[in-house]
Amino acid sequence: MTHVTERTTVDSLQPLDDELREIRRHLHSNPELSFKEHATSDFVAERLTEWGYEVHRGLGGTGVVATMQVGTGAKRLGLRADMDALPIHETSGLPWASKHEGCMHACGHDGHMTMLLGAAKHLSITKSFSGKLTLVFQPAEETGYDSGAKAMVEEGLFDQFPCDMVFAFHNHPGAPQGQLLSREGAFMAAGDRVLLKVLGVGGHAARPHQTVDTVVVSAAIVMALQSIVSRNVAANDTAVVTVGRLRVVDALNVIPAEGEIGISVRSFDPGVRALLQQRIEKICRSTADAYDATVEIDS
Known part of the structure; x- marks a missing residue:
């Protein structure tokens, strides 16, 4: 029997709006620096487990990998977000401002995690795909050199969780809301x-x-x-x-x-x-x- 998939639009995610806003504000209030994302990792893992994913911990220290198989499809898709914050003091004064002195999600990784968690919950509800989905929450993107990506790959990320294609993304301040930016060739430096x-x-x-x-x-x-x-x-x-x-x-x-x-x-x-x-x-x-x-x- 062929697995039927449904088209997903922005409106499809509207029922998750309040929950995702709450998630993002929680993550923004509780930033952690590179390779120290212990509470963040726990938070992500708990949500993914609750939504029916098989969750794996420990790659790259605080990394989280979650998988879900739907239907009989053989394709293997990876989606990735980063988790760490920057050593910056937040002065926004917002109710959900950082609670940790000298640490802030100034690069938007709280948003990245929220977007991936939103996709994870939506797909766990609709199961509108056929194949294996792998979600990668990477620590220590901000270190650049000797990053969490390098650590996860060297510790066998793609040996344990092979993917035919992996999509990563980054917010782009200044771009119109609701637009996705892409181009041919290299996009991230x-x-x-x-x-x-x-x-x-x-x-x-x-x-x-x-x-x-x-x-x-x-x-x-x-x-x-x-x-x-x-x-x-x-x-x-x-x-x-x-x-x-x-x-x-x-x-x-x-x-x-x-x-x-x-x-x-x-x-x-x-x-x-x-x-x-x-x-x-x-x-x-x-x-x-x-x-x-x-x-x-x-x-």
């Missing part, structure tokens, strides 16, 4: 990080000539990095090189011997990605050398 330790010679602020000032060196490196996208990446390609961390000593009368720079790097094309790594490393080393400093690079 590769995210890399580069950590630098700048090594100089510390000393007293009154005797800078006896030092190799890592504040000056670090500032020069930050400014030199700004030329990579504008002068090394072709105009029809795209990339982002953002310095998100710059740390030196706090004392005003001390020239520090060390500085720290953290760089977020994003690209779509493997060739551009390789170029970015090459240029970042060369600029950092040569700029430091020009000031008689050195750098240690972890990329």
Whole structure:
């Protein structure tokens, strides 16, 4: 007997509106950082179990995977959302604002989880598909490098839960409500990080000539990095090189011997990605050398 599927529209989800709003506000109020999504993981797992999914815990530490087989179809579809928040203090003042100091769902992962939970509940009710559905709730997307996705895959995600196709998504602030955005080719960038330790010679602020000032060196490196996208990446390609961390000593009368720079790097094309790594490393080393400093690079 052929399994009959029904067309799903936005109106089909209207009965879940109040429940999903409550879920989203709960998740927003209780954010957790990367690989620490313990209460979030529990919340997600409890809902999926309640709706009839077979729930698996522990991949990637706090990851949740849920499966449901409907009909006799052989196709295997995966849907994925991320769970972690950012180390940002929320100042919105909303009733459902973060209850955790210095932690906020500022990137919208509370919304991502709510959307996937909404799809999960709708499909558990209608069972309007034939085949195997796999839902993946991934920890630690925000870490970029050594992320929860990498951990889950290395721990056998697709060996245990093979999929013919996996769909992931991300909110896009500024896009009209009710629209889905897509395009041919890569849609989400590769995210890399580069950590630098700048090594100089510390000393007293009154005797800078006896030092190799890592504040000056670090500032020069930050400014030199700004030329990579504008002068090394072709105009029809795209990339982002953002310095998100710059740390030196706090004392005003001390020239520090060390500085720290953290760089977020994003690209779509493997060739551009390789170029970015090459240029970042060369600029950092040569700029430091020009000031008689050195750098240690972890990329």
